[in-house]
Amino acid sequence: MTIIVGGGVEEEGEEDDFVPTVSLTLYETDFDQFVNKLGEAYEKYGFVILENHGVAQTDIERAFRLSKSFFEDLSQEEKEKYHLPGKGGARGFTAFGRETAKGATKSDLKEFWHQGRDLPTKGHKFEKFMPPNVEVNEIEGFTESAKHIFYSLDELGNRVLQALAVYLKQDRHFFDDKVDEGNSILRIIHYPPIAEESAGHVRAGAHEDINLITLLLGADEGGLQILRKDGKWLDVNPAPGCVTCNIGDMLQRLTNHVLPSTTHRVVNPPKERAHIPRFSMPYFLHPNPDYVIDTLESCVSEDRPNRYPEPISSDDYLQERLKEIKLK
Ligand SMILES: O=C(O)CCC(=O)C(=O)O
Numbered sequence: 001m002t003i004i005v006g007g008g009v010e011e012e013g014e015e016d017d018f019v020p021t022v023s024l025t026l027y028e029t030d031f032d033q034f035v036n037k038l039g040e041a042y043e044k045y046g047f048v049i050l051e052n053h054g055v056a057q058t059d060i061e062r063a064f065r066l067s068k069s070f071f072e073d074l075s076q077e078e079k080e081k082y083h084l085p086g087k088g089g090a091r092g093f094t095a096f097g098r099e100t101a102k103g104a105t106k107s108d109l110k111e112f113w114h115q116g117r118d119l120p121t122k123g124h125k126f127e128k129f130m131p132p133n134v135e136v137n138e139i140e141g142f143t144e145s146a147k148h149i150f151y152s153l154d155e156l157g158n159r160v161l162q163a164l165a166v167y168l169k170q171d172r173h174f175f176d177d178k179v180d181e182g183n184s185i186l187r188i189i190h191y192p193p194i195a196e197e198s199a200g201h202v203r204a205g206a207h208e209d210i211n212l213i214t215l216l217l218g219a220d221e222g223g224l225q226i227l228r229k230d231g232k233w234l235d236v237n238p239a240p241g242c243v244t245c246n247i248g249d250m251l252q253r254l255t256n257h258v259l260p261s262t263t264h265r266v267v268n269p270p271k272e273r274a275h276i277p278r279f280s281m282p283y284f285l286h287p288n289p290d291y292v293i294d295t296l297e298s299c300v301s302e303d304r305p306n307r308y309p310e311p312i313s314s315d316d317y318l319q320e321r322l323k324e325i326k327l328k
C-alpha cells in the first residue's frame, strides 16, 4: 500500500512500518484530534513525527551549519577546552568515545555539545543542579543559535505535554509548573565518518532516553531505528525539517508504562556512505529537578498494578542514570 509519511511524501509499505506523522496545525484547529493522534502513536510506538511544528526551517539549517563548523573546523584541542570535568557532561563539550549505552561495553561513535537552561537569577534554588552554560568563542552565532533552538523545542515540547496531559486524563496544564524550570538539555551531536573498521562500535547503541520526552532534529539523515513491540527494528524516516518526538523513561515511569519509552539506536551507514558524517540535535525535556515522579493514579488499575510504588525525585533518577551511561 502507499502511505503518506508526512510533508506529502509517499512511500510503499505496510501501515505498521511507519512511525505516524502528526501536524501541529491540529493543535490549533482540533486539539482533541491532536490528543488522540499523539496518544495512539505513542501507545503503539513510543515515537511520533511532528510536522508544521513552527520552528523555522532557516533557524534549523543555521543551527546545523554552526554545529558542522564547531565540530569540523575546531581542532581537538580547541574543543577540549570546552569540556567541564566532573560535571557529568551537563554543559559544554563531551569527546568522541565517551558515552556508552546502558549495559553496552563499546562506546558510541559520537561527540556532542550540551546546552542547558539559563536560570533567571543569581542564587537560584536550582543552581546546584544546573551549572551555567559554556560560550563558544570561535564560532560566531553558535551560542545564540543553540539557545534559540533550545527554547523553540522547549516551547514545542510544552504543547506536546499539554496533549499528553489530556490523554492521561489530567488537566491540560498539568505539566506546566513541573517543567517550567526543567533541567532540560539540547544535545548537538556529530557522528564523524566511520573509519575502516569500527570493531563493533555503533553510532548510538540501543538505549532508552532518560527524560520525559525527546524532540529530535536531523533524523531525516537516516540511521535512526526503533525497536517495535514484535522485536523488529524499524527505520524512522521523517520528511526533512520534521521533529521526531519520543517518550523517555521518566514519563514511562510516571504513566506506569501507559506511554512506553521505546528502545532506539543509530546504526552505522552502509560502506558507500561511511565517509558521510551525521549531525543531529535531540532536545531532552526534563522536569524541574525537585519534581517527584510518583505514578499517576489514572494509570493504575487492577490489570495494571503500580510498578513503581516508591516515588523518586527527578534529580536522583537522573544521577543514577548518568552513572549507567558512563557520563558520571
Ligand atoms: O542522533 C539521533 O538521531 C538520535 C540520538 C539519540 O537517540 C540520543 O542521543 O539519545
Ligand SMILES: [Fe+2]
Pocket: 207, 208, 209, 264
Ligand atoms: Fe536517544
